[in-house]
Amino acid sequence: MADAPWRIRPAEARDVREILEIEDAQFPEPWTRGMLLDELCQTETRRYTVAEEAGRVIGYLGMMYVLGEGHINTIGTRPGHESRGVASSLLNDAWADASARGVTRVSLEVAVSNERAQALYQRFGFAPVGVRRNYYERTGEDALVMWAELPSPGTSTLES
Numbered sequence: 001m002a003d004a005p006w007r008i009r010p011a012e013a014r015d016v017r018e019i020l021e022i023e024d025a026q027f028p029e030p031w032t033r034g035m036l037l038d039e040l041c042q043t044e045t046r047r048y049t050v051a052e053e054a055g056r057v058i059g060y061l062g063m064m065y066v067l068g069e070g071h072i073n074t075i076g077t078r079p080g081h082e083s084r085g086v087a088s089s090l091l092n093d094a095w096a097d098a099s100a101r102g103v104t105r106v107s108l109e110v111a112v113s114n115e116r117a118q119a120l121y122q123r124f125g126f127a128p129v130g131v132r133r134n135y136y137e138r139t140g141e142d143a144l145v146m147w148a149e150l151p152s153p154g155t156s157t158l159e160s
Contacts, residue, residue, distance in 0.1 A: 004085065006058060008093045011040060011048035018057035019050070022076040029138045031074060039073070046073075049093055051086045059086035063094050063106075070098045070106035070150075091124050095150060104150050109135060109143035121146055 011019065016036050023030035039046050039062055051059035058081045062073040072094070077086045098106060109132060110117050118128075126146040135143035 004089055006051045006053035006086065006089070008049050008051055008089055011050045011060060011062075013037060013040060015050050015057050015060070016040070019060050019076075022057070022060065022078050023074070025079050026076045029136055047094070047097060049090060051077075051090055053081075059090055061087075061090040061094055063098070065098075065101060065103065068103060070094075070103045072106060072108040087120055088123075091120075095124070099150055105147060106150060107145065107147045109145055111136060111139075112142045112144050118144065118146075121148070124148060125151075 016033055019036060020030065020033060036048075040048055045065050046062065047065070048060065048062045050057045057078070059075075059077040061075045064071045064073050075087060075090060077084075094106075106126075108121065108126065110121065112131065118126075125148040127148070128144050129147050130145040132143040132145060134140050
């Protein structure tokens, strides 16, 4: 998405309010301000980015790196900006960073009912490998565990 009207940049503490707005709108168990601020401080093992358009955060992605593998902690798009490629841009950016770090595998959990997100993740090579029962405390919903093998360096990423 080289000509996208947004830019991907590192998340900063000033972005937390807008990230929380998206979290609250998208998830039944949104992250808290304290959790996000703590994550942003862990720069050795965490990488949080935002998609910013016209000075407004329209999406974000949080990645954790552990033992040579990546884990997507959270990803969200502001309501009204879905299906524009924002999440794909964030994932492409995360893939480039993970690849530069030598990471070859990435995992995530997604609600079993969130078929739209699962379809996006499958386009990025994620495949289901298991289920975490009652993963989401507030709803009691199960989470699908998905893993992806990162493309080899020099392989193009997805555009949408």
